[in-house]
Amino acid sequence: MHLFLKCLTEPRRKTDAKILIFCNIQKECIAFLLFCTNFVTYSYLIIMGFFSSLFGKEKKEALDKGLEKTKTSVFSKISRAIAGKSKVDEEVLDNLEEVLVTSDVGVDTTLRIIERIEARVARDKYVSTDELNEILRDEIASLLEENNTDLKGDFDVPEGKHPYVIMVVGVNGAGKTTTIGKLAYQYKKAGKKVVLGAADTFRAAAIEQLAVWGERVGCPVIRQNMGSDPAAVAYDTISSAKAQDADVVIIDTAGRLHNKINLMNELTKIKQVMKKIIPDAPHDVMLVLDGSTGQNAYEQAKQFTKATDVTSLAITKLDGTAKGGVVIGISDQFKIPVRYIGVGEGIEHLQVFDRREFVDSLFKNEEK
């Protein structure tokens, strides 16, 4: 018989004792269950914390490595700029201005940075040249944070946009197709169903290149023959993605210059065709810029954004160049957010652009 019922049928004193034992057993069971739950929760948090710090560390290392050339160049210029000086004065500020301009930060952004450092020097009276890296890091990071609002989530799909359609544009060789492959990989890793569209029908090799990325990532690539209408490919891609209930669609386009009117009109046509299936598509028109071209990347961004609607920027090839300062200038000067940076050719070498992490990595002085 159940212990509790048994207690009810037995003489009173004996029953009391049994109820007491029963209650104690119950309490111990509950305590044990609570302990198990807490143990599982804490273990989960510790394991998740471990992995996220591991991935965070890997991301940081890839960024540090990718920015190595820019960093070496900026540091050697700063060392020259402050040689023999212990205090940040007019002359050091003049030299610093030159360092920033020649590091592709851009004139406007450089002037804004120098103004901020001047204000700091005026306020603190004595600023030692030893502190200059740290000051630069703080002032640039807060300048970039002032002008921009942070974009949400890493590889999340905004609510109500299903599938989320990204159209990738830019000049020849900027890194569009590679960025699409890396993006597809990240979305897939985040558990999203991705479909790619090979709307660069200009060259057979371009279609093949995207197909190879599709295979690597494990996502379908919608394609037609070389020379077919890019808008038709975009239409097929979106229809297929919708039928498959995909989360993300990324459309590759041929490289084009902003001043080639026909090619720019082609982009408009691709967009209009997409709208027949998803009225608010494309949700993101991403302009890919080659960071290693320095000042040229600014020009491209300026001209391209004038010629067509662009909603986000990706700056590639920051590894292997000393012109990484361009990201600071572009992020400061354009209303359009820099969303991603490319720090290598590998599938993992695309990062969500985090202003503070970027500036930290650039101005971190390892010798200290």
Ligand SMILES: Nc1nc2c(ncn2[C@@H]2O[C@H](COP(=O)(O)OP(=O)(O)OP(=O)(O)O)[C@@H](O)[C@H]2O)c(=O)[nH]1
């Ligand atoms: N080092 C480095 N190379 C990159 C990066 N992104 C792209 N590349 C290389 O840049 C070259 C051109 O990249 P693509 O992705 O083909 O450029 P695209 O804009 O699609 O070129 P078109 O289709 O011809 O207009 C390739 O060799 C890529 O491997 C990067 O972040 N770092």
Ligand SMILES: [Mg+2]
């Ligand atoms: Mg391409």
